[in-house]
Amino acid sequence: MKYNGQLLAELEFALKPIKVGVLGLGTVGGGTVNILKRNAAEIARRAGREIIITRASARDLQKPRICDTQDIQLTTDPLDIINDPDIDIIVETIGGAGTVKDMILTAIANGKHIVTANKSLIATHGNEIFAKASEQGVIVAFEAAVAGGIPIIKAIREGLSGNQIQWVAGIINGTGNFILTEMRDKGRDFADVLAEAQALGYAEADPTFDVEGIDAGHKLTILASIAFGIPLQFEKVYTEGITEIARIDVEYAEQLGYRIKHLGIARKTAEGIELRVHPTLIPERRLIANVNGVMNAVLVKGDAVGATLYYGAGAGAEPTGSSVVADVIDVVRALTSDPENRVPHLAFRADALADIPVLSAERIKTSYYLRLNAEDKPGVLADVTKILADHDISIEAIIQKEPPKDSTALPIIMLTQITLEQEMNAAIRAIEALPTVSGKVNRIRMETLG
Ligand SMILES: NC(=O)C1=CN([C@@H]2O[C@H](COP(=O)(O)OP(=O)(O)OC[C@H]3O[C@@H](n4cnc5c(N)ncnc54)[C@H](O)[C@@H]3O)[C@@H](O)[C@H]2O)C=CC1
Numbered sequence: 001m002k003y004n005g006q007l008l009a010e011l012e013f014a015l016k017p018i019k020v021g022v023l024g025l026g027t028v029g030g031g032t033v034n035i036l037k038r039n040a041a042e043i044a045r046r047a048g049r050e051i052i053i054t055r056a057s058a059r060d061l062q063k064p065r066i067c068d069t070q071d072i073q074l075t076t077d078p079l080d081i082i083n084d085p086d087i088d089i090i091v092e093t094i095g096g097a098g099t100v101k102d103m104i105l106t107a108i109a110n111g112k113h114i115v116t117a118n119k120s121l122i123a124t125h126g127n128e129i130f131a132k133a134s135e136q137g138v139i140v141a142f143e144a145a146v147a148g149g150i151p152i153i154k155a156i157r158e159g160l161s162g163n164q165i166q167w168v169a170g171i172i173n174g175t176g177n178f179i180l181t182e183m184r185d186k187g188r189d190f191a192d193v194l195a196e197a198q199a200l201g202y203a204e205a206d207p208t209f210d211v212e213g214i215d216a217g218h219k220l221t222i223l224a225s226i227a228f229g230i231p232l233q234f235e236k237v238y239t240e241g242i243t244e245i246a247r248i249d250v251e252y253a254e255q256l257g258y259r260i261k262h263l264g265i266a267r268k269t270a271e272g273i274e275l276r277v278h279p280t281l282i283p284e285r286r287l288i289a290n291v292n293g294v295m296n297a298v299l300v301k302g303d304a305v306g307a308t309l310y311y312g313a314g315a316g317a318e319p320t321g322s323s324v325v326a327d328v329i330d331v332v333r334a335l336t337s338d339p340e341n342r343v344p345h346l347a348f349r350a351d352a353l354a355d356i357p358v359l360s361a362e363r364i365k366t367s368y369y370l371r372l373n374a375e376d377k378p379g380v381l382a383d384v385t386k387i388l389a390d391h392d393i394s395i396e397a398i399i400q401k402e403p404p405k406d407s408t409a410l411p412i413i414m415l416t417q418i419t420l421e422q423e424m425n426a427a428i429r430a431i432e433a434l435p436t437v438s439g440k441v442n443r444i445r446m447e448t449l450g
Pocket residue numbers: 023024025026027028029057058059060076077078092093094095096117118119120144145148201202203204205314315316317320
């Protein structure tokens with residue numbers, strides 16, 4: 001039985017609009033403001049409360065914006081908002097893991113709920129941030145941090161919570177996929193496409209994060225934690241970017257029935273967890289091999305459900321804003337629930353995270369595409385295949401190509417069966433040492449994703 005006073009307090013709470021403060025009014029912040037304003041009536045019907053942005057911080061108040069800030073009180077100092085007792089939820093869309101970390105910790109200490117799009121912050125400081133949030137009974141929501149507009153966090157954390165997740169594999173960087181698609185389909189230049197991705201607001205403030213696989217590594221870190229119930233461990237992700245992908249390998253892969261995509265892969269094996277980000281050959285018949293442009297896609301394999309696929313825009317103002325706003329609504333819905341019984345930040349209860357080892361890169365098991373240049377002499381191929389056999393590596397297919405113009409070296413392409421990375425490293429070293437083989441052996445990992 002509730003006291004009259006308590007009932008009145010609850011009623012008053014239910015009538016009061018929820019006040020949101022946005023930190024950073026760039027691509028994602030601007031998209032978020034636009035959605036919250038445009039869809040305000042429908043959002044209130046969903047959340048049961050009016051949700052309004054009353055304050056926002058921006059570095060430069062004169063800068064033209066993609067959103068209307070007329071009825072929003074602006075400041076250049078995020079702390080004005082973080083310390084404002086009237087603000088219920090902080091939306092953080094500044095980015096970076098430096099000063100923003102302190103801002104978020106202060107906001108949490110002030111009892112604010114946080115919605116963030118910042119994967120670098122969550123992947124590198126999430127363990128500490130979630131611990132502080134739990135102490136304070138506040139929520140830190142981060143759907144926008146992984147795969148932009150795709151509700152992948154919700155899908156794994158809630159929709160698949162009855163499963164033992166076996167693996168997750170995804171195209172999780174929009175900028176990188178946009179670059180690879182434009183280069184392949186239109187023969188465009190890398191730098192030119194990257195500049196377009198930046199102009200469209202897809203790229204990170206430091207675009208090497210996109211093209212060197214760091215951003216995908218941040219997102220994979222988060223996916224692995226919510227899939228397997230392990231702490232966030234970005235430093236253990238093996239990372240390769242897209243800058244070394246050669247046009248010739250894209251062509252040879254296609255002749256063999258494969259596409260090259262930049263994937264993040266988290267797989268649970270009997271020995272531990274593989275966490276890796278790298279270019280990957282995928283059979284062209286797989287749906288994920290046909291995900292192009294800024295679109296992202298994430299495959300999740302559960303023991304009960306089997307393989308499931310989630311597809312949508314991985315970057316951009318409103319696709320990402322869509323996830324931010326959904327998180328804001330989730331926070332509002334959870335405000336009256338018991339903090340102990342909310343959906344845990346990392347899907348598993350904080351006191352039940354597992355200490356499963358993350359495997360070093362040498363212990364990854366996968367199959368490989370290899371390309372090497374050999375002299376056109378008898379016995380060369382036998383030398384190469386002997387080295388592979390000595391390392392227990394079985395060959396699935398070998399193809400010899402015509403030497404390119406102005407060269408006498410024969411390109412040899414090989415596909416192998418599943419092998420331990422350590423054995424492959426040793427075999428590659430031995431092949432490169434053969435006097436009849438010139439230059440490096442180019443290796444790309446392969447996945448069937450079945
Ligand atoms: N752009 C995208 O499609 C996506 C971005 N994200 C993440 O969202 C976050 C924001 O990214 P974008 O919107 O693309 O960046 P952006 O560069 O367009 O916007 C960030 C804004 O924050 C402002 N800012 C910097 N320091 C500030 C300060 N101390 N106080 C107030 N404002 C400050 C900047 O002037 C800028 O306008 C990043 O964490 C990013 O990784 C996540 C998913 C997709």
